[in-house]
Amino acid sequence: MDTVTALRELIGEKAVLDAAELAERPAGIWRPDKLRGEALALPRTTAEVASVLRWCHAHGARVVTQGGLTGLVHGADTEPGDVILSLERMREIEVIDPRQRCATAQAGVPLQALQEAVEPHGLMFPLDLGARGSATLGGNAATNAGGNRVIRYGMMRNMVLGLEVVLPDGIVLSDMNCLIKNNAGYDLKHLFIGSEGTLGVITRLVLRLWEAPLSHNMALAGLESFDAVAALLKHMDANLGGTLSAFEGLWRDFYRLVTTAPAQGRPPIAGDYPYYVLLESQGADPELDAQRFERALESAFEAGLLADAAIARSESDCADFWALRDDVEQVFNGGFPLVFDISLPIAEMEGYVDGLAAALPAAIGEHKLWVWGHLGDGNLHLAIQVPVEAAERLRPLAEEQVYAPLAAFRGSVSAEHGIGLEKKPWLPVSRAAGEIALMRSLKQTLDPQGLLNPGKIFDPA
Template identity: 45%
Template sequence: MPTTFELELQSALPDNTVTFGEAIESKYWHDWSGLAPVQPLALVRPRTTQDVSIAMALCNERRIALVPQGGLTGLAGGAQPVAGGVAMSLERMSGVEEIDAVMGTMTVLAGTRLSEIQDAAEAAGLYFPLDLGARGSCSIGGNLSTNAGGNRVIRYGMARDQVLGLEYVLPDGTIVSSLNKMIKNNAGYDLKQLFIGSEGTLGIITRVVLRLQAKPISVATAMCGCPDYEAVLTLLKTARAKLGPSLSAFEVMWPSFVDCMTNGLPQLRKPFAEAHGVYVLIEASGFREEGESAHLEACLSTLLEDGVVNDVVIGASERDAKELWALRDSVSEYPKVLGAVIGFDIGLPTTLMGEAVDRVQREVKAQWPDAHVLCYGHIGDSNLHVVVNVPSAGAHQPHSEVDALVYELVRSMGGTISAEHGIGLVKKPFLSFTRSPEEIALMQRIKAALDPHNVLNPGKVF
């Protein structure tokens, strides 16, 4: 027999909006965090902001937990359902509503996939710079909820830097629509910033006004082999000085990552015949008619002469560039190459990254000698990814032990336990490693003010 709440929820929303119990597909039971699946009491798939508001208000009134879900590509458990609660997937709220070429904006629904936004911007002769490996699966609402960064933060900033306006639903069902298109709008508090990066704990984003950029007319890509991390820092400093704003990506990969992925995936080509201490994928994009390749080559040739860079491969075509990026984007193939992994998305002062990689590789292998420890990241914006796999542990990887080791290292070096993916459930025990007691207390006060009954994505972050 359906409960009173289930009957109320079903009758309050349009037909085919709510699914219950065993009829809910298992894909809605979990995200990419690797946590054990949780079957929600109900799944709501709204088509309109009004649907979101109705469901949210009813859950708030009945004190039933509601967990918003985007593309389910998060790694911290932020979209993990709550037993006995409602999961709300925004996948039906998808589509580009307007592109304003004069203002340089795009208005989209929160469930729109990132790749669709990129394609729509390109079709309009513009450019949306936020880019992630999960671009074909992740949604813009999820990107904003976790303040995603991706590959081109060094030039364009994080997800929050791409947003001009938001529409969102508060825990009591109130719809707040502030679809601002103006870059300059300093009338009172910038409320949208509360909801960007809050992991769906303060409100549900339903509509977004995105800031678009001019589309670069030329892109140059190169892979560099450097002797050590000190050389990488010199390369970064020089590239910033010589290329200026045309420097659009600076991806660093240690041999642990390059060797593992090229050996495990035969379709990937090794960037160089000889091994190097550290590898850097560098991209320059701009608006020079003569192209960016000559400027990138001039920058790198001096570094080659000085021994800062040992070897360089420059993509001579778009196909070459895609092959160079394929190595960096191969992270989606971990299950095929390694099986179960323990992943980290951490931030550290850029100058300490080399030391951090040496320490984490040494300390993990001291406890698990057969461990694979893969390191790579967006070093230009202080973001390091660490992936650990212990073959002898099989499917039962030592998550808690490795977490404690890596996050203690982060705390000791003044870093952050989350550069992009948020806190969710997975990183919750370590929030104090990064935030002070006063900061956490203020976050909790904001949560209590907006969601006094703790019904919206409860148990996440704190």
């Protein structure tokens, strides 16, 4: 019996697409190519996921799990013979518990859907990123997503209380509890968070919720030096009493890119400063928090940390500020962007970026470099725009300039997007040989046939 027929018998005729049907579907929201594979399964429940994996395990079929296809490191790429397991039909938010402040949801729920569902309960799910409308909770967990508010709430790992996971052989591992404190042996969920679908398929999650903030204050500031940027982070965090929720950095060229045509954004302040910072504070007292936020900015001016700043006076202003930061599509205008996601100590950022800017002309020739990111937690995004026709030839040369210097201060080649296929050659920059060997041992133990998302993160031993 062929794969498509077998899977249709397991989960239904309309729940499995054949190779011709799936070839009409895009391989990712940022990509022009189409999916490749032998079959695409669309289960609705954990039991159906388990039945698909059990059959694939018995017949030696490779399986690649897909969520919202918003990744940037080719972590969900497939080959013609693969079975694609899409969780797009698993979109039920099962429980929202205001007393325990947790939510239970299937893995295919889009991030934004959960954010909106908890709002009427006076709660918030603080993970937030530009692809919120498409990225799924299961994908967020599988890649340990970060986003805009890591400085206050941490990565996705900090927000997951329980998981239900299907192992490669179809066995279901379920630990769906709402406990923040649970030291009863190994915390197995952390094996699967950040594993990029190589160890198991996350099908359901219990997620921690927070009380929704009652105040929201934002400003966009221009600064004359990177020393002032670092000092401003410490100053605002110290003066806002734990309410600083975002500290986003934008280098001048990126700020100009998103505030001039064809971009829709308009500059709240002049575009002449070398650095810009987007500041956000969330609190519980609208009047007092606004006063404290403005006093903190005033004292930063008095200390010579700020050159200029615009303060948001409404939620509309806040949305406009965030729109500037999130308008990363502008890096696609006029060429092909090689996009990078790294983390490094804040003290090393200025020297690192300056060194990269100095090295790129000789290494790759004509290009444009834009830098922005979640500076408060050490995460920078880089886009190196090159001519479309030269992109694949220049990619390895650009990667060398971006990744190799990180080894000197134990920076990470992936702050929040994962490794996938794209960063696999550079994993040793951030992980020691012993660490990679242990990763391989875990993969071998849980997936001895190497069927689940094969070839991602590292090669088999």
